[in-house]
Every structure is written in structure tokens, then in C-alpha cells.
Amino acid sequence: MTVVGIDCGAKNVKALILEEDKILAKSSVLSGFDQKAAAQEALDLVLKDASLKKEDLAHITATGTGKEEVGFSLGTITEVGANAKAINSLFPSVRTVIDVGAEEGRAIKINDKGKVIDFAINEKCAAGAGTFTETMARALEIKLEEMGSLSLKSQKAVPMNAQCAVFAESEVVSLIHAKHAKEDIVRAVHDAIADRIASMVRKIGIEKDVALVGGVARNIGFVDSLKRDLNLDLLIPDDPEFSCALGAAFAAAEKAKGG
């Protein structure tokens, strides 16, 4: 049985084809202003990659902030539920899932069956999400991709309040003028986001093992900061930004089986 999970996120739409437990293909396109069109494009790409047609699919489930925009989906699941399913399948020992995407951070507590026990979402403040790093990269005039490796070179912790993305930007400018090394400022930025994420996770209580998913999990500097803050190791899937799409695909498979 072949199904599709599609994650219509704030920045990217990700689609994933699952056949039984095997991922056949993945695609990611920018969400832009027209999420509907982006979702269609992501589906077309993934079908093409797997040499399949839409008629070959038993079910399509959508998730993400724009899930209702995915006109061709047959069902929806929340990001919380999708992540729970994906991580329970990838890492059955995980009880706490941290998802940091472009616009939102969330923490999810799950049981051994992947059932959601509790969750917390940090959505009002950009200082706890991916766009924050982008803003800071701009302020520091470096590429977003360089943030992670640069941060790991830091020898010195520089304190930064980063109560919100707007104030943080002016704080970064002050740190630049105070002649702090770029790598130390980048680490300060990552420490600040990690701090906000960690306090959100503590709200639901940290239970091991802990997994990190979402696009920001690709940033090795942030991962390092979060590990230090939580004082524990993090399990990260190979394609952390596809966790929601994978969970949606599992939900699609359950639906197709009549679940």
C-alpha cells in the first residue's frame, strides 16, 4: 500500500511517499504565498520521483500550519500527532519530542505506544524558532548554513537576553560594536534559542529519551547549545525536517487500513 504524507509548513511544504514502512521519495518546496500551489508542486515532484501517479495512492494525509490548504488530502493530522507517530516508529525509546521549525517550537510528551500525553507550543515568539536564526544571520552578515559550524568554534560564552527577535537583533548589533568575535555571538544566539526551547520543554517535563526534529535540528550549533542546556543527548533522525510528513504518512496508512 502506498500513501503520501504532506507537511504544509510556514516556510516549506514537504511531501513523502511511504510504501509499507519504506520511504520511496521525498520532496520539499518553498511555501511562498500560495500554499495550495506549493502543496500541489510538492506532490507532483514526489510522485515523479517515485514514478507513480496520484491514482496509485491509497491515502493522503496533510499536516502543518497550512494543512487545510491541501485540497487533495483525504485527511489531516496535527503536527503534534504526526511527530508522535514518526518518532515512535523511528526511535521507540523516545518519550519527549522537541520540534523546532521555522515559525514554531513545540515539545511533545509521548508514551511507549506513541500516544500524546502532553504538549507545549511556543508560537507567539520568534525567539524560539528557525526564523530567529535567519534574522540573526542577516544581522551578522553571514550565511545561515555557516551559523552551525561557526558557533562550534566559539571559545567564550557571551550572555544574551533575547527576549524577542526584535530586541535580540539590536543586542547582536551591540555585541558586534563591543568587538565580540563573530563565533561567540553566533553561539550566544544559539544559546538564547536553546534556552527558550528548553524552558518550553521543561513545562511538560523532560523524560528520556529525547528526540529533536524540525529544520532547525540541521543546525549543529543549535543542537550543541540545546544539548548543553538540557544536559542530555538528543536523538535526531536523518531527515529531521521530514518528521511531520513521515508521521502524516503513517496516519495515512492507518486510515487506508481503515483505522
Place this chain on the structure above:
Amino acid sequence: MGDKYKTESLKCWDKAKEIRLNYYKNFAEAHEKGGLRWAGGAWSFDAIPAGLGDDVYPLTGEPYAASIAWNKDFALKCHEAVEKAGYARDLCSYMRNYWGSILLNKYAFGGDFPKPDFIWQDHICCSHAKWYQVARDLEGKDIPMYCIDVSIGPFEELTDNKLDYVVGQMHDGIEWLEAVTGRKYDDEKLIRAVYDHCRSESVWAEVCALNKTIPAPLDEKTMYSLYVHGTLNKSSKVVADFYEELLDEVKDRVKRGIAAVANERCRVMSDTQPPWAFLNVFRYLEKYGCVSVGSLYTFGLIGMWDIKEDGSWGPRKTPQEEGIEIKDRDQALRILASWELNKPEWQHFYAPQLKSEMMIRIAKEWKLNGVLLHYNRGCEGLSLGIAENRLALKEAGFPVMIFEGNMGDEREFDETQTMTRIDAFMESLGLEK
């Protein structure tokens, strides 16, 4: 999905609306009939000014401000006026709505803002102290104001001295009322108002207790339009009689198995004032077959409760039911004070545990599947300790969802994200739309 239960609208709905509109009209038109107007909080002892005569009309600030909040455009104008006047945006949003209405000189029910002849307030929340002080400054400093301090600690630690402290202020207050209005005080009217006060609050609790039934005969969105009468004028015969009528109707709904939500499959409660401009949150829950059966807020702001013989919560017996005949002013004031100091929504001002205990009791007795907590930035008073309440509820085994917002300032509420949270919460409870 087919409906599980029968449902029908409330027969007394129109009457509820009429009483509320008359209340606001009576206040505005009081002077035309030679009557008096007073303003104060919804928790003020309104039975006391009732002794000045039947033509003395109150305007309680919180429900008035909630009416403003419900009208998004007017609320925004009020906020802007208040901010322009230099007041901070993070103050109590009811208070800001009220001040905005004065600053704009616009009454939410038409015409200019009707200034009161005197202010009759009590103090338990920090904002109470400032609300009418500023209102008075904005309205003109000649408006006389009297405040009763009721912050004497939790009811379970009430002593004679503490009671004397509150009753003493009430006695002084009556002398003050006579002095500022030039009217002679009528103790018979006070006694009648105290009886009606207790009757309103006990009967409202009985109505809420009927929501323990499955299916719930009332949903919280509807209850907001009914508990409000108690916040307007709890000591009036009109309100007490209306609650008796409502009680009869709700009893009948229970007997006939009439549900508020026809597809009830899940029961939750909320907490604190809702974001008034977004009551559709409650209708959204219904898509999942989820009914909010009330909250400590809807049950305990006006309802007065007692622990019954079987250990469960039920309506507190009124002085009439206890066979107590009120003979004089002092006895009336003592009964009124000790009755009101037991108010559930006053207890958490002293310790969040007291509120947690009541919330857990509701969660158990009203057979709830989960709890939706409104982290209400608009009310420091009722949000006090809410994060502690969340932990206690979770420890007691109840799933809890939180959402941030503001009862009176829609700029602090994100509708889409709240609905997304509800989706995730409902999904975690195993429910689908």
C-alpha cells in the same frame, strides 16, 4: 456522525437577554425617573445600596467591560483611547475597556457614558483599588467613592475578628451612603436584598450542579449569558426569580435527557474569563463532540457551594433554608459578609492550592476528560497561580491544554493558533471532527 442526544434551545433565553438589557437601560435612565446611579465591581456588596430605595441602579464594571470586549471595534477604540491617555497596555483589560468608555464618553448600550452618583466598590484584586480611583479622576473628582477591603484571608481561616473587620466597614458604609445621597436608609430593603442575594447564588450553584449529568444540559458558552445576571445585580429579586425559573427549566432538560451538545462524547472545563470576542472557540469544540460543562469561573464567581453529606459539591443552603430569620441590620450584614467571604473565586487570591483543590473536585464530580486553561493576560486576579493549577490538575490525572489570550483585548488572542492547539488536544484525547 449522527447525534446521540436530543437538543433544544433554552426557553428562558429571551428573558435572560431582556433582563440584561433592562439593567443597562435602567442605569442610563435612572435620573429621568428621579433615581440614583452607582458604579462598582461585580463583587461589590450590592445588597447594601439596595437599602437606599428601589430606584437605585448599579453598573458593575466587569460585565460592562465584557460587553465592550464582545464588540471588537468599540473595544479597540477604548484601548486606543486609554493608551493615548498614557495607561499601560498590560493592565486589567476590563478596567481599560471601562476607562476607554469614559474617555470616549460613549456608553456601550447607546448615548453618552452615564456617570454614577457614587462609587461602591470592594477590594480583593490589586486592580480593584485603582479601577475606580482612575474612573473617578476621569469622570470628575466630585464623585464620592467608598471601598470595602475584603482581603482577610481564606474562608477556612475566618475568625470573628476578621468578620468584624468587614462588617464594621459595611456599617460605616451605610452611614456614608446616607450622607452622600441624603436618603434615609431602609433596613427592611437591606434584609430583603440579602435574602435575594443568597437565593440567587445558591440557585445558580444548583443550576451548575445539574451539569454533572451526562449529557450536560448546558454548555459553558450558554452559561456565560446566564451567570452574568449574578454579576450584574445578584441581590435583586428579578435575578433571583430568573434563576429559579432557569433551574426549573434545566431540571426539566435533565429529566428529558436534553443535551446542550447533541453529539457529546467528551467533557471539559475551562478557566478564567474567556476571550469574549472569540466565543466561537466553544463552538469549535463541539465539532469534536466536546462540551465545556463550565469552570470554577462560571460556577464559583457567583455560585455559592457547600460540601454535602456524600462529600460532593452542592448549592449552599440559604439563610431561609436554614430557618434563619434576619431581624436587624447587623445580623443582615453579618450574614452577607460571611456568605460572600466563602466565594470560591476569592479563595485563590490567598493560595493557588485552594483553587487547585476546587478545580480537581469539579474535574472529578463533573466527570471531565480534560481541561482547557486560558492563560488570560487580561486578568491578573483570576490568572493568579494558573500555572500551579495546571500542574495540580495534571498530577491528578487530567489532561490539560493551555492557550494564551486576553478576555478583553483581542489583540492578544490568536484565533488560528488556538484552534490548532485544540486540534492537537482533541487528537490526543482520541477525538476526530
